[in-house]
Amino acid sequence: MANTITGVAASPGIALAKVFRFTNTPYIPQKQTIADAEAEAGRFRQAIEKSKGEIEEIRVKTEQRLGAQKAEIFEAHLFLLEDPDLVDSVLDKIADEQSSAEYALYEVTTAVVEMLLELDNEMVRERAADVKDVSGRLMSHLIGKPYASLSGISEETIILAEDLTPSDTAQLDLNYVRGFVTEVGSRTSHSAIMARSLEIPAIVGAGAASAAVADGVMVIMDATEGKVIVDPSEEVLAEYREKKKQYDERRVQLKRLAEQPSVTADGEHLELAANIGSIEDLGKVLENGADGVGLFRTEFLYMGRSSFPTEEEQFQIYKHVLEKLNGKRVVIRTLDIGGDKELPYLELPKESNPFLGLRALRLCLKREDLFRTQLRALLRASIFGKLNIMFPMIAVLSELREAKRILEEERAKLEQEGVQVSSAIEVGMMIEIPAAAIGADFFAKEVDFFSIGTNDLIQYTMAADRMNESVAYLYQPYHPSILRLVNMVIKAAERAGIWAGMCGEMAGDQTAIPLLLGMGLNEFSMSAGSILPARELIGHLSKQEWASLSEQALAMSTQEEVQQFVKQRRPI
Amino acid sequence: MLSQTYTVIHPSGFHARPSKLFVQAATEFPCNVKLIKGTKKVNGKSSLGLLTLGLANGDEVTLEVDGEREEEALQALGAMLTKIYEE
Numbered sequence: 001m002a003n004t005i006t007g008v009a010a011s012p013g014i015a016l017a018k019v020f021r022f023t024n025t026p027y028i029p030q031k032q033t034i035a036d037a038e039a040e041a042g043r044f045r046q047a048i049e050k051s052k053g054e055i056e057e058i059r060v061k062t063e064q065r066l067g068a069q070k071a072e073i074f075e076a077h078l079f080l081l082e083d084p085d086l087v088d089s090v091l092d093k094i095a096d097e098q099s100s101a102e103y104a105l106y107e108v109t110t111a112v113v114e115m116l117l118e119l120d121n122e123m124v125r126e127r128a129a130d131v132k133d134v135s136g137r138l139m140s141h142l143i144g145k146p147y148a149s150l151s152g153i154s155e156e157t158i159i160l161a162e163d164l165t166p167s168d169t170a171q172l173d174l175n176y177v178r179g180f181v182t183e184v185g186s187r188t189s190h191s192a193i194m195a196r197s198l199e200i201p202a203i204v205g206a207g208a209a210s211a212a213v214a215d216g217v218m219v220i221m222d223a224t225e226g227k228v229i230v231d232p233s234e235e236v237l238a239e240y241r242e243k244k245k246q247y248d249e250r251r252v253q254l255k256r257l258a259e260q261p262s263v264t265a266d267g268e269h270l271e272l273a274a275n276i277g278s279i280e281d282l283g284k285v286l287e288n289g290a291d292g293v294g295l296f297r298t299e300f301l302y303m304g305r306s307s308f309p310t311e312e313e314q315f316q317i318y319k320h321v322l323e324k325l326n327g328k329r330v331v332i333r334t335l336d337i338g339g340d341k342e343l344p345y346l347e348l349p350k351e352s353n354p355f356l357g358l359r360a361l362r363l364c365l366k367r368e369d370l371f372r373t374q375l376r377a378l379l380r381a382s383i384f385g386k387l388n389i390m391f392p393m394i395a396v397l398s399e400l401r402e403a404k405r406i407l408e409e410e411r412a413k414l415e416q417e418g419v420q421v422s423s424a425i426e427v428g429m430m431i432e433i434p435a436a437a438i439g440a441d442f443f444a445k446e447v448d449f450f451s452i453g454t455n456d457l458i459q460y461t462m463a464a465d466r467m468n469e470s471v472a473y474l475y476q477p478y479h480p481s482i483l484r485l486v487n488m489v490i491k492a493a494e495r496a497g498i499w500a501g502m503c504g505e506m507a508g509d510q511t512a513i514p515l516l517l518g519m520g521l522n523e524f525s526m527s528a529g530s531i532l533p534a535r536e537l538i539g540h541l542s543k544q545e546w547a548s549l550s551e552q553a554l555a556m557s558t559q560e561e562v563q564q565f566v567k568q569r570r571p572i
Numbered sequence: 573m574l575s576q577t578y579t580v581i582h583p584s585g586f587h588a589r590p591s592k593l594f595v596q597a598a599t600e601f602p603c604n605v606k607l608i609k610g611t612k613k614v615n616g617k618s619s620l621g622l623l624t625l626g627l628a629n630g631d632e633v634t635l636e637v638d639g640e641r642e643e644e645a646l647q648a649l650g651a652m653l654t655k656i657y658e659e
Contacts, residue, residue, distance in 0.1 A: 072588065072589060072592075073588070075592065076588055076592055076619065079592060079595065079619050080620065082616050082620055082623075083618050083620045084615060084617060085614075085615060085618035085620040085621045086618075086620050086632045099580065112620055112624065116623060116624060116626075117625045119624070119626040120626075121585065121626045121628050122586060123585050123587055123628070124585070124587060124623060124628075127587060127588075127623050130619070131623075278583055278657070279583045280583045280584060304630060309579075309581075310579070311653070313581045313654065314580060316581055316654070316655065316656050317581060317583075317656065419604075466657040505619040
């Protein structure tokens with residue numbers, strides 16, 4: 001009888017195979033005292049040496065297979081085997097309490113694991129797996145039993161386990177292992193990270209339900225949705241074989257696109273960039289072959305802490321992003337706080353209408369100290385890449401001029417201090433207030449670029465709160481009124497000879513892209529995952545053709561008409 | 573004894589690679605190296621110790637060095653706490 005188990009999709013893909021149940025129950029020793037502490041310490045040291053040899057072997061193999069970076073985790077394991085808090089604590093227990101090596105090891109590592117699991121930090125909790133892995137191996141040598149391993153698998157299988165240790169995952173034989181499902185864990189577990197670099201499907205956190213699946217049972221893993229189908233019918237199997245084939249082909253296709261430029265069918269080059277919220281997103285940006293970063297939201301630097309980030313901290317982060325992008329454009333937006341994004345330590349008065357209140361640049365101009373610190377950090381970092389600075393929430397020219405004046409003041413100060421600042425920084429503004437869109441022609445004369453923030457532009461134009469479900473129907477990105485505003489901005493940029501980009505959801509939207517291309521948008525910034533599908537789409541679109549098609553769309557009067565129209569005309 | 577407080581800025585927190593490099597560097601110094609977060613104080617020469625401190629991005633941590641070459645240790649190790657590492 002088929003049933004379905006759900007979990008967290010940790011590494012995407014589809015697999016069909018029989019279950020291999022893997023258990024690695026830790027050995028729990030009895031409390032035992034020994035007569036010869038010296039000999040017992042010797043036994044423990046021997047176990048350490050044996051474990052070191054094995055881990056070193058795994059490390060070398062992993063390095064050959066996945067590169068030095070992925071092998072680093074085993075360097076950390078080797079490190080644990082020399083750690084004073086682990087080794088000395090066990091030796092002390094053996095000497096002082098006449099404890100057996102097994103029991104001393106058990107006590108010390110259990111305490112450490114418990115301490116780690118109590119911490120309010122997922123990353124650290126995950127590291128408990130490393131301690132368990134290493135102590136499990138030490139224990140196996142002490143009791144003289146082999147450490148359970150997955151290396152012996154010799155037929156196509158999907159592994160089901162409570163959890164997989166880093167050394168388990170590193171040793172998976174990909175000739176046979178099609179994927180794995182674990183009861184515990186999260187997307188940041190080692191096994192999940194490893195699965196993504198091995199590019200095999202993985203579902204974690206599937207819970208106790210997966211424990212009930214017996215060895216040898218046929219299962220389907222759909223790790224695009226985090227779903228395991230147990231004992232499926234022939235019909236379902238056939239359906240998923242087809243799905244798997246399509247998925248795998250698509251994956252190869254998209255991977256190829258990651259290394260290609262963003263060019264339309266008629267040879268127009270565009271920039272498909274990524275939006276990032278923290279530097280942890282950079283991996284995905286590079287993986288998906290982004291042409292740059294079109295929006296770096298700097299708010300995260302300020303959130304989840306108790307005081308403002310210093311200039312030096314910010315400098316390090318901006319420098320890091322610029323270096324990682326290696327000469328590709330990086331648009332960094334200055335602080336956009338206020339509105340619904342609060343900072344407890346900023347102690348802003350409550351506003352009855354925060355979206356229309358003191359937020360973003362408005363706040364920065366009131367709190368110049370904050371603004372200047374950020375600008376100095378940006379200017380100092382500018383020599384490490386292609387920095388673009390973007391001011392958010394501008395409604396009138398005086399705001400832009402004031403922001404630029406402060407920027408120039410800080411530049412002059414730094415130069416006086418002998419600090420090097422790039423002379424090629426582009427300074428632009430976000431267009432998200434209708435007043436700025438309508439006045440784009442006069443703004444265009446005073447900036448190097450525009451980036452249209454559609455999420456806010458739509459909500460301000462429609463006078464509808466995006467978070468309010470009762471008016472959600474008014475969130476209409478393809479509405480001709482919105483498109484006309486967007487078109488005005490792009491055309492104003494074109495006339496002034498500056499570039500126009502977009503950094504809202506709409507830039508990665510498959511229905512909007514043809515129209516935006518036709519209007520003449522130069523840069524599309526979206527979540528990293530949308531880049532490859534967007535690159536594929538524009539490869540099939542002719543800019544010239546969509547220039548006239550978008551004009552037709554602009555003349556329509558409802559969103560539905562526009563959607564219908566694009567659907568009919570879009571080649572894929 | 574010398575001590576100073578720093579803020580961690582490595583995005584994924586001061587764990588795997590940063591902590592490894594820190595412990596390696598700390599072990600080179602003859603003086604005692606302690607790290608303090610809140611009420612917790614650990615041995616800076618132990619990666620397990622560092623791990624149990626659970627230093628996340630944005631956390632404040634106090635470095636305490638005591639003994640031979642403590643000034644040098646404060647300089648070198650302090651710089652390591654406020655740094656972004658290649659991952």
